[in-house]
Amino acid sequence: MIIDKIESLTNEPSAQEMVQRLYELGLRPGIQVKIITRISFGTVTVIEYGHTRLALNEQEMACLHGH
Amino acid sequence: MSTWALVGSPNSGKTTLYNWLTGARAKTVNYPGATVEYSVGPLRTQLSEKFDNFQANIIDTPGVYSLNPQSEDERVTYKTLFDRKNFRYPIDGVLVVADGTQLNRHLVLAEQLKESGYPVILIVTMMDLLEKEGDVFNTELLKTKLNIPVVQFDGVLGRGLDHLILLMKQPLKALDTIQAPVWNIEKQKDMLEWAQQASDQVLVKKNKEHNSALKLTAKLDQVFLHPVLGLIIFFLLMTLLFASIYWMAQPIMDAVDGLFSVVSKEITNRIPNLFGDFLGTGLIAAIGGIVIFIPQIFILFLGIGILEATGYLARVGALIDRPLSALGLGGRSFVPVLSGFACAIPAIMATRNITSKKERLIAQSIIPFMTCSARLPVYGLMIGFLFGDENPFKAGFIMAVLYFGGILVGGIASKILSMIVKGEKQSRLMMELPLYRRPRFRIIFLQAFSKAKTFMFRAGPIILVLALVLWFGTNYPRPPAGTEMSPAQLAEQSYAAQVGRAIEPVFKPLGVDWRVGFGLISAFAAREVFVSALALVFNIEGENEVQTKGLQTAMREATFPDGTKIFTVATVVGILIFFMIALQCISTVGILKREAGSWTPALLQLILSNIFAYGLAVVVVNVLKSFGL
Incomplete structure (x- = not known):
């Protein structure tokens, strides 16, 4: 998946902090991420970009919009 | 500078x-x-x-x-x-x-x-x-x-x-x-x-x-992060870790036990009078009571150390995020909670890594239910009493059951707290999964050794003070000059017996006498001291032939004045349940206060968990007794 934008569905401060942290972890528009697996009864997605493997819950994964 | x-x-x-x-x-x-x-x-x-x-x-x-x-x-x-x-x-x-x-x-x-x-x-x-x-x-x-x-x-x-x-x-x-x-x-x-x-x-x-490191990680993750297989492997690994603490350590523990018995006997025989008695059957027996469990502590830290060094633990956090979320926790709580199996103090501090305040408070509250290394000597002694040395695999299985029992109690407490504490509905996961690395065994070995040493030296000063207090309490007041008294008569009129009789009604419902009650009170200084306290109180008080035998033998022979056994299946299970639930460690209460920024949650946990532990233990002891156990 190539990320188009990183955006939270709500404007709550905690959601904004979440988006900020996704950027700090190196995610940004234009970057290609590979979905490795869905674990924990389908609620956690493991993605890979560069040398980084990241586990995201549903709320966090929903912030990544791409094609 | x-x-x-x-x-x-x-x-x-x-x-x-x-x-x-x-x-x-x-x-x-x-x-x-x-x-x-x-x-x-x-x-x-x-x-x-x-x-x-x-x-x-x-x-x-x-x-x-x-x-x-x-x-x-x-x-x-x-x-x-x-x-x-x-x-x-x-x-x-x-x-x-x-x-x-x-x-x-x-x-x-x-x-x-x-x-x-x-x-x-x-x-x-x-x-x-x-x-x-x-x-x-x-x-x-x-x-x-x-x-x-x-x-x-x-x-x-x-x-x-x-x-x-x-x-x-x-x-x-x-x-x-x-x-x-x-x-x-x-x-x-x-x-x-x-x-x-x-x-x-x-x-x-x-x-x-x-990129060999990435390729290796990808291959291993196909197994360890498999939606079903990954969970099975996790449970198998945890069971293996908890059970191996018992059966792998057993031969070394037997050797240590034998060595301390010989030393205790030699000192008692070679040094005359009360001082030799204090050293041999008091102090050496009390120190031996703790040293014998060092192999178990070492294996526990070694096991956790290997899991930490490989990069596997972060993956488990992600793997069980959903089940933990159902309990008000999240994947980020996993490593702090697992650390609680070594010691609650650094584990509670490790919750600082959790972003959600609600999740952090819940994690801090349930960590003391995890079976920390200080509980191991108590479990080891009681399981040894129940099964002897004949069936290490059955004993190992019971050890694993006790570990999972602590997790179950923690899980129930977590669910209740998640319904009471206000805060975010969903916790943050966003967890980096590091590349797998080969553990550096030398470093892990040294770290496990250092932890085991800390464990020994933490309890050491408390044991020494206890030994002195108890030796004095059970040997004084001395009989008037010219009066001959048997050891049993001496013990009967000692200060310790006088205090013991006063506190005995509290421990009677648990099916034990004041001596076990003394051990339970001493455990509030440090849980592991319970074993040394029993070694002291049963050896110092016992007749000569009992003094040189192991603590488990002394426990088997301990009776109430009416001749009924003190340690039965019922009372031992009661003691295990009490230790599984009770928050006894005062240092942990201090850390809970510091991390929560208030005495309220720390004191509430201290009072509630002890009342619950005591109540449940009393119920179980009496139910088992009614079945003749």
Whole structure:
């Protein structure tokens, strides 16, 4: 998946902090991420970009919009 | 003397460098968020002497992704750097630690720290991994791009250390305004693009397709992160760890037991009078009561150490995020809760890595239910009493059941708290899964040894005081001159017996006498002291033939005045249940207060868990007794 934008569905401060942290972890528009697996009864997605493997819950994964 | 702070993203190798610089043996693991408190140490003497007596203080800090803290551990780093008025060691310069395999992210933090006004030296770690892949790293180019000194550092061999100290020795400029730069998302985005370009230019990959570490991680994750198989492997690994604590340690424990029995007997025979009696059957027996469990403690720390070093633990956190969420926790709680199996104190501190306040409070509250190493001697003694040495596998299975029992109680408590405590509905996971690494067994072995030693020396002074108090209490007052008294008569009129009779009604419902009650009270100083207290109270009080026998034998022969046995299946199970639930460790209560910032949750937990533990133990003892057990 190539990320188009990183955006939270709500404007709550905690959601904004979440988006900020996704950027700090190196995610940004234009970057290609590979979905490795869905674990924990389908609620956690493991993605890979560069040398980084990241586990995201549903709320966090929903912030990544791409094609 | 200058003071340097080691700052970097989680799992970038800060603590490894700190250990090299200071000679400390701070724990290094392979998952993000292991360091939650700052540590300070002076530059190692050998390094200082090698560089013309150069003196410096090094501060290791918890990992941060940026200078915008979002969790308690990140706030520790932020305050270390920017609360200059209140922080004890004003920082003169920052050593930014960046993982060479993650430069496209970690350079951003270096740039942010440079903007803060501090003199900065960039240390690029994981050079061994880059070299293994045949990648070529252009230090000079990076230096030019960042306009700061850059050092390559190899955490395995310590290469780069001399270069780093030479740079630290350079005269430091006077600090102007030190301030954390605030970056919005747009700026962050720009900096990430810049870091990606810089990383691509300074790191020339020999073969873009070849990366053995990534390939190995991908292969292992197919198994360990398999939606079904991954969960099965996790439960099998945990059961193996908990059960092996018992059956792997058993032969060594038998040898230690034999050795202490011989020493105790020899001392009692060779040193006459009361002093020999105190040393042999009192002090030596009490120390032996604890030393015998060192092999179990060692195996526990070794097992956890191996899991931590491989990078597996972070994956388990992700794997069980959903089940933990149902209990009001999340994947980030897993490592702190698992650490609770070693000791609750660092485990409660490790919850600082959890972003959600609600989840943090719940995790802190349930950690004391996990079977910490101090409970092991009690479990070992009681399981040994139930099964003897004949069936180590059955005993190991019961040990695992007790561990899972603690988890179950913690789970129930967590669910109840999640319904009471107000806060966010869903916790943050966002967990980096590090590349798998081969554990460095020498370091894990040394760390396990050091933990076992700490365990021994923590209990040592308490045991000594207890031995003195109990020896005095059971031997005094002495009979009037010219009056002959049997040991039983002497014990009957002793101070200890007088106090014991006063407190006995509290312990009677548990089916035990004042001597076991004394052990239960002593356990509030440190749980493991229960075993030594029993060794003291049953050996000192016993007849001569009992004194040289093991504690379990003394327990089997202990009776009430009417001749009925004190230790039965019912009472032993009752004691196990009490220890599984009760919060006895006063140091843990202190840490709970400190981390929660209030006495209320700490004291509530102390009172409620002890009342519940006592009540449940009484019910179980009486039910089992009614079945004739």
